[in-house]
Amino acid sequence: MKKTLSYLACAVVSLTVFALACGDSSEPKTPLPLPDGGVMWAECNPQQDGGGCGAGEECRFVPFYDRSICVRPCDEQGACGQAEAACCPTGEVRDGGDATFCLPTEVCEATPDAGAGDAGEDGGSLTDDGGTLEDAGPGTETDAGTPDAGGPVIVDDAGTTTDAGGPVIVDDAGTTTDAGTPDAGGPVIVDDAGTTIDAGPGTTDDAGTTIDAGPGTTDDAGTTIDAGPGTTDDAGTTIDAGSPADAGTDAGTPIDAGTDAGSPVDAGTPDAGSSTDAGTPTDGGPGPGSYTNIRIMAANLSSGNGQDYDPGHGIRLMQGVDPDVVLIQEFNYKSDSVADITSLVNQVGPGFYYYREGGAQIPNGVISRWPIIESGEWKDPEVDNRDFAWARIDIPGPRDLWAVSVHLLTRSSGARNAEANAIVTEVRGKIPESDYLVIGGDLNTDSFNESCFTTFRNVVVTAAPYPADKNGKTGTNASRGKPYDHVLVDADLNQYRTPTVIGSNSFPNGLVLDSRVYTPLSDIAPVLSNDSGAPSMQHMGVIKDFRVPAF
Known part of the structure; x- marks a missing residue:
């Protein structure tokens, strides 16, 4: 966390966040409509x-x-x-x-009164009346010259936004003015149609949500964010886990509805400003010059007779290596309800996001530490019981990570090459070259020389060196004789590849995770020694690490 926040501002923000958190302790809603059927x-x-x-x-x-x-x-x-x-x-x-x-x-x-507007204590409306909103909270203030520090102010206003500094995220219906000097930097994230200029020192917007008091560390839902320049990044933190609004005292409507407590203001030291993702609404990112460590895992780790994760072996294997992004196959758990799938995801990483393809017998999916801002599936031309699942992930920094989770057919190398051709066509038509790309999962390949790798080479790097276990073995199927599973990234991301370091071990080319040979097991707790050899365990996990600039 940044060390420049004054003790007084820290105390004010902490108390406000604590009060709001007590107002609604429910877990963030899953951002994906994926019920049974x-x-x-x-x-x-x-x-x-x-x-x-x-x-x-x-x-x-x-x-x-x-x-x-x-x-x-x-x-x-x-x-x-x-x-x-x-x-x-x-x-x-x-x-x-x-x-x-x-x-x-x-x-x-x-959403009991959907469309009826905000049901909070300030009696606000979702519709702009074209006028100036007078703050109804106790102690409306006008700043006479305190510069804005760049912390997040959160807005959905009916006017234009002229703040030039820290992330602005407001839920307001009128005009808010400032007599101070403008913010010096930081990202501005606004959906606005009226005039909003930061209103000087304060810590609460008019819907009762807490905003960042300068270079602090908490957003208005109590989750950690990065607030400008500093030495730590926000890798692993979440911002409003999928619900489209502030997790305050909202009465079921998609905007914040807390008690009006004053003018929306920002009150920290000037933010040096980091850029937001191109076209994405959530990423404030670490400060300039920061890097984000990203661990990506391919995981066809279902076990038992149901091709699911119910027995727990695969879940422990994922937990043990702490991945940031998982390209998961056979994504089944208990009843496959939203609650059960969310439970699996939260075991991999509390508060993580996910996408799981619908209507598939053995679905593919993506699990992510960072918000998934777009997702879908592409048709697999060779098989009917699953497709290719993809997700656009809002990693820190100006680029997004597109993750494509695949499970190619075992029938023949020709069938797998046809699937690879279909994927490459979709990638070229959908994914910007300026963003990062990973294609991975269970490719069921018999060797590294299969024709599908020549096809995939059009969009990702397929050449050696390959991940291996402590003994140098690269095979990932149950017998460890064939390289079934892969994490393949584009050249832009591959240049930032780093060794996979777990405990005292370092794997220069990435890791093939086999609990039967990994030592010491204490490094990958709660993994048990025979998890990788459990009855009907599909394959070994494959891991690659990257250190990506967040600027």
């Missing part, structure tokens, strides 16, 4: 004709998930015919609060 709420693109939805469905934006999904219109008095669904508004103000659709029950429970 998740195809009922498939993600859609409102820019396409019909959004890509099926007959009788409409592409509607659902603030609860912060994305558009396919939904069926319904009558509030009627039933949706599915236990996980209920008939209610989407919560999107553009629906006027009147239209109702079959939505996941968690959306309906969290």
Whole structure:
């Protein structure tokens, strides 16, 4: 954490965050509509004709998930015919609060008055009345000259934003002015249509959410963020784990609804400013000159008779090496409900994000320490029980990481090359060359010379050196004779590759994780010695590490 924050500002911010955290202790909502039979709420693109939805469905934006999904219109008095669904508004103000659709029950429970505006104590409205919002909190202040320090102020306003410094994230409906000097740097993240200039020293916005008091370490939901220049990065921290709004005292609506406690202000020392992700809303990132360590793991680690993670061997193997991003196969756990899948993900990393393809027998997926801001699946042309899952991850810094989780077919090398061609085509059509790319998972390859590697070479690096265990073995199937599993990254990311260091061990080319040969096991607790040899254990885990500039 940065050391420049004064004791007084630290105390004020800490007390405010503590008070808000007590107001709502619920865990962050999973940002993905993936209930049983998740195809009922498939993600859609409102820019396409019909959004890509099926007959009788409409592409509607659902603030609860912060994305558009396919939904069926319904009558509030009627039933949706599915236990996980209920008939209610989407919560999107553009629906006027009147239209109702079959939505996941968690959306309906969290949005009882969807479309009716903010239900907090300040009685605010989601609609800009075109005027100036007078702060109704105790002690409205106007700063007469204190410079803005660059901490995050969070806004969804109806005016224009002229703050030039720290991240601005406001949920306001009018005009807020400042008589001080402008902020000196830092990212500005705004969805604004009125005039918002930072209003001097203070710590709370008008919806009761806590904002950053200078180069501090906590956002308004109590989670750690990076607030400008310093020596530590924010790798491993989360910002609002998937819910589209502040986790304050909101009465189920998609915006913050806390008690109005004053003007939205920022009160720290000037922020030197780090850039935000191009086109992404969440990444404030570490300060200039900082780096982020990223450990990526390929994990087809299901065991037992059900091709799932119920027995726990695979979960322990992931926990033991502390990955930041997991390209996971056979992504099944217990009932496969949202609650059960979220439980698995939280065991890998508390508060982690995930994407899991819907409607598959043995799904692929991506688990991430950082927010997943876009995701989907590409059709596997060779098999029907799974597709290729992809996710765009908002890692710290100006570039995003695109992760593609695949499970190629065992039938033949020709089939695997056809799958590789399909993936390369999708990558070229979807992923910007300026971003980072990783393709990985269970490729079921018999050797490093298969034709699919020649195909993948068009978008990722496939050449040696390869990850290995302590004995130098690169095989990852159960018998350790074939290199089935891989983490393949593009040249941009590959240049930042580093040894995989765990405890006292260093693996210069990455690690093939086999608990039966790894020593000492205490380095990878809670892994047990025979986890990699458990009944019907699929493969070994594969790990590569990278140190990526966050500037």
